[in-house]
Amino acid sequence: MGEGTWALVTGASAGLGTAFARQLAARGHHVVLVARSEAKLEALALELHERYGVDAIVVTQDLAAPGAAARIADAVSVAGIQVEVLVNNAGIGTFGRDAEIDADYNRDVAMVNVVAVADLVQRFMPGMVARGSGAVVNVASMAGFQPQPYMSLYAATKAFVVNYSLGLWVETKGTGVRVLAVCPGPVDTDFPIANGIRYDEQRLGWLLADPAKIVKQSLRALDHDKGYVVPDLKNWPEAHLLPRRPRRLMTRLIGLVLRRFADYQRR
Template sequence: MKDTALVTGASSGIGVEFARQLAARGHDLVLVARSVERLESLAEELREAHGVRAEVVGQDLAAPDAATRVAREVAARGLTVGLLVNNAGFGTAGRFEEIPAGREHDELMVNVVSLVGLTHAFIPGMVARGGGAVVNVGSVAGFHISPYLATYAASKTFVLNFSLALWAEFRGRGVKVLAVAPGPVETAFFDVLGTKEATMGARMNTPEQVVRSALHALDRDRGYVVPGRGNFGMAHLMPRRPRKLITLIGRLVTKRVAETSSPEVRGDAAARAA
């Protein structure tokens, strides 16, 4: 068997697909999310299909001590994590003054704080053993300044820059770090965000495509990957200067988000994909 892989946000979308493809590669799994019932169903599927060990840890990653709780639970079960997939995350959209501050606090806790905390929890062991990997799921939004998606896009910029910095730090030390920056993906993300209409006409990747690209890039220690040719162009061909002009141009596109998301969805109904 290969190293145990821990996948956050494993109850839906990209997280489920990471679990399936990693199990097919022979990895034992630790599946982390809030939705224990869905995790148990996936764990049973992976055990039967691939003969791997699949453990379930129910945890809300918005909690201040979430990373510590997950790490303690993994240690209590006698598991050694050699591959960490920080996939859990969610977004808020709309006019900044209308988005509840508590929702954006939870968004940063899941997208940034828990991601860093889990990386801190497991990378030292990887370094000591001389091998391991961390995959952080960001977004193509992390390459841009995005009005009406301000906190979400900024959190994904952090994920990209944080991951690339660690990639450089650990080169030659046996530990790989990869940032995955997908564009729109066929998951429930936009449904729970309340912006499905704003994505109509966009070319969507499937979770299978995203994870396949991510694992291919990880095998080659690429540092980061933007799945899909169109998304790669969107990430790299738009000029970065002058920043204010590019931001105002981006506003014309992202304004659709504010116009299509309801106050209810911007509030408590903006469910976490964690």
């Protein structure tokens, strides 16, 4: 995982992904930038090359498309490079009553947040284990800690990311490979706009964390092989003190809070 090795970041065209790419480049990693927005990725590649002197390759890929991970792995192999740090960051959200969400959209959420994550891990982690070094960072969410009515599918995909990552974290002990699940609360990115979510900025704006700070804390947690991290101190009580049981009661209580947010979307 030393300087001059390659890091691959999905969802690098915006938000946390751009921040991961910048901070990994600042640490001396060359970067493979993956997302759909080619122009944004090309601009970032140029910026990182000029600012940090690293190489940057752009792979334009829709992660919801079947075979996405295989095409990314092919592009990496054609470039003749080895991925030492995989950052599965790309993700999309669902908000509102699941029965009212378009089925094709929900399928895309599962493809991007679950299938692509596991498929990319399976394509790049065996090489890391064989070489005895590397890291996998999977961006989950605090939403992955418990069921979240009105964002049910999103929260369930993030529960997958948390549990999958922690399982891998144990499996790779002693191999030289680190695995980290990043579990942020709300972050100030394009996420609401990209996912069609409206919120009252005046009332809720203070909740949003700076993406660069979230990434800094995440990379520090990776350095210390923490397995998972809830960045931003103000999320600590919710992440660690909120009871998870009794399950039915807690899910109903969370639903009461989030229903107001779901109803706000309809106004």
